[in-house]
Amino acid sequence: xxxxxxxxxxxxxxxxxxxxxxxxxxxxxxxxxxxxxxxxxxxxxxxxxxxxxxxxxxxxxxxxxxxxxxxxxxxxxxxxxxxxxxxxxxxxxxxxxxxxxxxxxxxxxxxxxxxxxxxxxxxxxxxxxxxxxxxxxxxxxxxxxxxxxxxxxxxxxxxxxxxxxxxxxxxxxxxxxxxxxxxxxxxxxxxxxxxxxxxxxxxxxxxxxxxxxxxxxxxxxxxxxxxxxxxxxxxxxxxxxxxxxxxxxxxxxxxxxxxxxxxxxxxxxxxxxxxxxxxxxxxxxxxxxxxxxxxxxxxxxxxxxxxxxxxxxxxxxxxxxxxxxxxxxxxxxxxxxxxxxxxxxxxxxxxxxxxxxxxxxxxxxxxxxxxxxxxxxxxxxxxxxxxxxxxxxxxxxxxxxxxxxxxxxxxxxxxxxxxxxxxxxxxxxxxxxx
Amino acid sequence: xxxxxxxxxxxxxxxxxxxxxxxxxxxxxxxxxxxxxxxxxxxxxxxxxxxxxxxxxxxxxxxxxxxxxxxxxxxxxxxxxxxxxxxxxxxxxxxxxxxxxxxxxxxxxxxxxxxxxxxxxxxxxxxxxxxxxxxxxxxxxxxxxxxxxxxxxxxxxxxxxxxxxxxxxxxxxx
Numbered sequence: 001x002x003x004x005x006x007x008x009x010x011x012x013x014x015x016x017x018x019x020x021x022x023x024x025x026x027x028x029x030x031x032x033x034x035x036x037x038x039x040x041x042x043x044x045x046x047x048x049x050x051x052x053x054x055x056x057x058x059x060x061x062x063x064x065x066x067x068x069x070x071x072x073x074x075x076x077x078x079x080x081x082x083x084x085x086x087x088x089x090x091x092x093x094x095x096x097x098x099x100x101x102x103x104x105x106x107x108x109x110x111x112x113x114x115x116x117x118x119x120x121x122x123x124x125x126x127x128x129x130x131x132x133x134x135x136x137x138x139x140x141x142x143x144x145x146x147x148x149x150x151x152x153x154x155x156x157x158x159x160x161x162x163x164x165x166x167x168x169x170x171x172x173x174x175x176x177x178x179x180x181x182x183x184x185x186x187x188x189x190x191x192x193x194x195x196x197x198x199x200x201x202x203x204x205x206x207x208x209x210x211x212x213x214x215x216x217x218x219x220x221x222x223x224x225x226x227x228x229x230x231x232x233x234x235x236x237x238x239x240x241x242x243x244x245x246x247x248x249x250x251x252x253x254x255x256x257x258x259x260x261x262x263x264x265x266x267x268x269x270x271x272x273x274x275x276x277x278x279x280x281x282x283x284x285x286x287x288x289x290x291x292x293x294x295x296x297x298x299x300x301x302x303x304x305x306x307x308x309x310x311x312x313x314x315x316x317x318x319x320x321x322x323x324x325x326x327x328x329x330x331x332x333x334x335x336x337x338x339x340x341x342x343x344x345x346x347x348x349x350x351x352x353x354x355x356x357x358x359x360x361x362x363x364x365x366x367x368x369x370x371x372x373x374x375x376x377x378x379x380x381x382x383x384x385x386x387x388x389x390x391x392x393x394x395x396x397x398x399x400x401x402x403x404x405x406x407x408x409x410x411x412x413x414x415x416x417x418x419x420x421x422x423x424x425x426x427x428x429x430x431x432x433x434x
Numbered sequence: 435x436x437x438x439x440x441x442x443x444x445x446x447x448x449x450x451x452x453x454x455x456x457x458x459x460x461x462x463x464x465x466x467x468x469x470x471x472x473x474x475x476x477x478x479x480x481x482x483x484x485x486x487x488x489x490x491x492x493x494x495x496x497x498x499x500x501x502x503x504x505x506x507x508x509x510x511x512x513x514x515x516x517x518x519x520x521x522x523x524x525x526x527x528x529x530x531x532x533x534x535x536x537x538x539x540x541x542x543x544x545x546x547x548x549x550x551x552x553x554x555x556x557x558x559x560x561x562x563x564x565x566x567x568x569x570x571x572x573x574x575x576x577x578x579x580x581x582x583x584x585x586x587x588x589x590x591x592x593x594x595x596x597x598x599x600x601x602x603x604x605x606x607x608x
Contacts, residue, residue: 161522168525183525194520201536208594213596223604234525241529
């Protein structure tokens with residue numbers, strides 16, 4: 001080959017490799033145009049219905065001492081709580097939006113959760129038995145992130161069952177179970193009553209696994225219909241299924257051996273469901289270092305009948321979030337590379353209902369008044385990415401909405417620009433970022 | 435000229451014709467009437483196995499039927515509630531169903547034949563397995579597949595076969 005021909009062909013090949021588009025596993029024509037700003041996002045739904053009156057305005061004293069400065073609450077009936085595991089107030093680790101708004105739709109728990117994970121307000125016709133109508137943040141991530149990831153990197157950790165398992169993927173035909181997150185309700189799965197039933201699975205050896213796959217493939221091919229994606233939820237790869245099964249098995253063994261008997265590290269304090277849920281979310285973080293994990297707490301909802309316990313559970317939730325942040329910062333691979341977003345799903349009414357607790361305090365519902373739409377958000381993250389110790393918004397000039405969380409997560413993980421236009425009506429909470 | 439050649443050819447044909455007749459008569463008078471055999475298979479209507487199964491089992495039905503198919507008895511209401519709760523606590527249904535099924539198989543009360551029993555009468559074992567888990571007879575090809583598999587693989591066990599049936603797509607349907 002002549003030198004001139006060689007140079008011409010090399011130049012043409014180089015030019016075409018830069019200019020020619022290519023199809024990526026996510027179905028995109030071009031490589032990701034957005035850029036990763038952080039390696040991981042943990043989204044904590046500080047849910048159950050929390051009023052800004054108690055959380056931000058501290059009407060009962062500071063009930064969130066791990067997060068905010070303020071004079072400690074002196075209200076009778078509060079349980080002791082351990083000191084925060086983190087060395088400073090969480091609000092100093094990032095930006096606080098003290099006046100976020102849940103602007104539209106019913107202030108129901110499932111509505112609020114759905115808005116938080118889909119970035120779309122819901123109407124009154126929400127069916128509690130169905131997956132959301134619009135794609136969840138997990139589906140946006142698994143469909144549009146580049147390089148493409150598997151469900152092992154996307155987790156939805158719920159503190160209960162009810163309608164919440166349905167939030168790991170939507171009914172949207174362009175997304176759905178194929179892009180759904182791994183859901184787990186750990187306090188349900190690891191309940192001691194389940195231990196005898198699922199803790200001793202038959203273990204097949206490698207050569208046996210090969211054989212049974214051979215037989216099952218034959219059976220499935222003979223049948224010709226796939227049960228997967230027809231109501232059987234998401235599906236992990238075979239190797240990741242094994243990893244997750246082993247992980248669940250190890251959690252059960254630890255639970256059975258008493259390793260979780262005192263999760264707060266302080267005897268005499270009742271660890272509620274929120275504390276345990278967060279504990280298991282932390283186990284997932286340590287084991288899988290997921291790129292996107294969403295976890296919720298809901299125990300403050302006891303406020304429908306017991307205001308004092310609401311305050312107790314608010315303090316425990318505050319402690320649990322600080323513990324989560326501590327774990328993230330002590331997990332190699334996630335420390336200094338994780339955005340933590342903390343948001344309640346909605347607030348509670350200004351006016352109480354008629355139920356009094358033993359201290360004479362009236363309980364609170366959440367039926368859609370202006371106060372029940374007032375919430376807050378905290379966005380914590382690494383220096384250089386997140387603005388620290390900053391407060392954005394005031395009661396007279398509120399900043400941010402519930403529907404802004406999904407675009408903000410997408411921005412942090414760099415797939416925001418790949419979500420089709422018109423899908424997300426919210427905005428990125430850019431005020432939080434450097 | 436052309437006409438003359440044609441007349442000459444026709445006379446030759448007239449001379450050869452009786453000879454050909456005689457030759458053919460000789461040949462066929464000595465032959466026996468041959469029977470014609472047509473070899474073909476009986477007509478078989480080919481359909482996909484379990485084609486009439488279109489209804490997905492609910493979570494509750496799946497777990498309770500798996501149990502009764504393996505143990506020959508039904509789960510108590512409380513046992514079923516516990517298992518369905520665990521099933522609902524994991525988003526990957528295949529993953530958790532697998533855990534539940536493997537726990538069933540490891541339970542000493544499960545009615546699983548020994549390898550010796552399986553090999554004592556392989557066709558009977560296959561038929562019983564299809565009836566037990568798929569509520570139908572195996573097709574010819576399915577019978578052949580399993581007979582061949584069991585004959586050629588000394589390490590195949592009834593547990594492996596049962597597990598494959600219980601976690602197959604067809605088992606998820608009525």
